[in-house]
Amino acid sequence: MIRLMTLAAACLILAACTTTNVKSAAGLPTAPPQNAKVLVSQPDIELSVLTASGITEPRADWTASAKTYMQSAVQTELQGRAHKFTVLDPSTAMEGREGQVIRLNGEVGKSILVFNYGVLPLPTKAGGFDWTLGEGAQLLATKYDADYALFVYGRGSYSSGARVAMMIGAAALGVGLPTGGQQVFASLVDLKTGKVVWFNVSQAAPGTDMRTPEGATLLTKSLLKGIPL
Amino acid sequence: MSRRPALRAAVSVILAASFATTALTPAFAQRAVGARPDIATDEGGLWAQSDKAETEARSKAELNTDPALTAYVRGVSCKVAAEYCGEVRVYVMDRPYFNAQMAPNGYMEVWSGLLLRVRSESELAFVLGHETSHFAHGHSLAAWRDMKARANVGMFLMVAAGGGALGNLLYLGAVSGMFAFSREQEEDADQLGFGLATKAGYDPAAPATLWRALKAETASSDFEKVRKQDTRASIFATHPVTSDRIAALDKLAAGLPPAPAAEAERVRYRAAIRPHLAAWLADDLRRRDYGQTLHLIDRLAADGEDLGVLEFYKGEAYRRRRLDGDQDKALAAYVAASARPDAPVALWRELGDMQMKASAPDKARAAYETYLAKAVDAQDRWIVEASLKKINGTSGT
Numbered sequence: 001m002i003r004l005m006t007l008a009a010a011c012l013i014l015a016a017c018t019t020t021n022v023k024s025a026a027g028l029p030t031a032p033p034q035n036a037k038v039l040v041s042q043p044d045i046e047l048s049v050l051t052a053s054g055i056t057e058p059r060a061d062w063t064a065s066a067k068t069y070m071q072s073a074v075q076t077e078l079q080g081r082a083h084k085f086t087v088l089d090p091s092t093a094m095e096g097r098e099g100q101v102i103r104l105n106g107e108v109g110k111s112i113l114v115f116n117y118g119v120l121p122l123p124t125k126a127g128g129f130d131w132t133l134g135e136g137a138q139l140l141a142t143k144y145d146a147d148y149a150l151f152v153y154g155r156g157s158y159s160s161g162a163r164v165a166m167m168i169g170a171a172a173l174g175v176g177l178p179t180g181g182q183q184v185f186a187s188l189v190d191l192k193t194g195k196v197v198w199f200n201v202s203q204a205a206p207g208t209d210m211r212t213p214e215g216a217t218l219l220t221k222s223l224l225k226g227i228p229l
Numbered sequence: 230m231s232r233r234p235a236l237r238a239a240v241s242v243i244l245a246a247s248f249a250t251t252a253l254t255p256a257f258a259q260r261a262v263g264a265r266p267d268i269a270t271d272e273g274g275l276w277a278q279s280d281k282a283e284t285e286a287r288s289k290a291e292l293n294t295d296p297a298l299t300a301y302v303r304g305v306s307c308k309v310a311a312e313y314c315g316e317v318r319v320y321v322m323d324r325p326y327f328n329a330q331m332a333p334n335g336y337m338e339v340w341s342g343l344l345l346r347v348r349s350e351s352e353l354a355f356v357l358g359h360e361t362s363h364f365a366h367g368h369s370l371a372a373w374r375d376m377k378a379r380a381n382v383g384m385f386l387m388v389a390a391g392g393g394a395l396g397n398l399l400y401l402g403a404v405s406g407m408f409a410f411s412r413e414q415e416e417d418a419d420q421l422g423f424g425l426a427t428k429a430g431y432d433p434a435a436p437a438t439l440w441r442a443l444k445a446e447t448a449s450s451d452f453e454k455v456r457k458q459d460t461r462a463s464i465f466a467t468h469p470v471t472s473d474r475i476a477a478l479d480k481l482a483a484g485l486p487p488a489p490a491a492e493a494e495r496v497r498y499r500a501a502i503r504p505h506l507a508a509w510l511a512d513d514l515r516r517r518d519y520g521q522t523l524h525l526i527d528r529l530a531a532d533g534e535d536l537g538v539l540e541f542y543k544g545e546a547y548r549r550r551r552l553d554g555d556q557d558k559a560l561a562a563y564v565a566a567s568a569r570p571d572a573p574v575a576l577w578r579e580l581g582d583m584q585m586k587a588s589a590p591d592k593a594r595a596a597y598e599t600y601l602a603k604a605v606d607a608q609d610r611w612i613v614e615a616s617l618k619k620i621n622g623t624s625g626t
Contacts, residue, residue: 048274055377059269099287100288
């Protein structure tokens, strides 16, 4: 799946100079009504370092910073909107059925990236955007008294210095080595039906390094641009 | 790593000679109790991924949620892990393969296929001690660094590493691929695990007994490929058992007095797994290696306990294998099970079917009637009722 995400990332880079690409559920009233209760899940982010030989090694410190900065950027971005937001803490929410629903969102999001963003178009998904987490999502609605949930999910790697040197060396020989890259997606889910009503993906560009507060802010702005909240 | 048996075998021949004269000395540093790595280090990264995998494990469908069994296994683990008791967290997963695995952060999985093959608490204690040793000696970090070093030499591992999928790999037991412990690490863990288990009062002969049993089961496989692998049967792949590992354990046990309460702890162990015996045997049959399952059942039956369950599953193995003569063997096993008070209710349905195949309608009728009397709420009652009607000459539908 990660490999597919990398593919998706590569396609996005090649396809357009814009870094985001919004999908909305067709035929649904995507904009939640005023004062809707929206559950904001803390971002699920994993960052790693891409070593010279191409192995990615998880970096817990980068992951922790990115989570903190993205979380606060998302909250800032949502401030002042006419909805009631509550924060979902994954340290308690990842257990049991609830955790399964949240993990399912990650898997559905990765499928959306693969099948709706031109990597492997599915004939059955050509007609529109009709992804759902299923009625199991109601569990979150009941538990947190919420109408919608907003999820942010990010994966990525940063090239190590040795990797960059290796890339330059290889390029001189005419060989292109993949570089690190970071991708985040956001999905807005109607918790009554489980339907993904709005989805956006953002590819980090120079200046949007989510390991810094400024980068996280810029990345979040592009990620949540046009969110119907 | 683990996928290169030929090379490994060659290496083992060379090393076996040196081990004959060299005492095994741990070359791995002991982890400080309670130490948590700095998150900015490679170890910190591995721990964070393991923490995530552990949380996920807790909501997996395969997690065995029986509080009594979990408490029992954790209790044994604690005795063996001694000072690491607070850091080693054991989860029982219902998976029909012989496996126990230790993640870098102390999250340990013990699979039902292992618990089914362990015969006593001493054998379990050794396995848990072995896994604790991987933790105590930081084997996974060493393996990770080793892999990185080798990858830096040869760039071809780039694709094989599969990006940042470490979390998934950790989970799926592909730990064997990513964290395959080296031969030296396995031997180190055997040695330290032996020390931990015997220090906790467990039987010094148990470790070698367990490894021997695994080898014997491998030799009973239906599949030539598995039998030939001898030291490395498919289901024991993450813990390849080599003859010199057994010899090393025998050497450690030599001269030590046997544990005084061996029989008591065997009985205690069986009592702990008894509630799960039937479900685990049913899972084991799904591996479709009936030779191994039958060998396993014989081993479990050697103590003369749980014979109703064991003979029923013996019958199930023969019924599914369907080689020449298996039908008769299945019937014999079912009949034997039917005389036991602990025979599962399903036995009577299968016995009825098998008696029908053997053209013994009167015996079939008796078995079906017993099934209907015992399985009051069974969903398949109507099928058995239809079979009965057929025997009695009325319409089967």
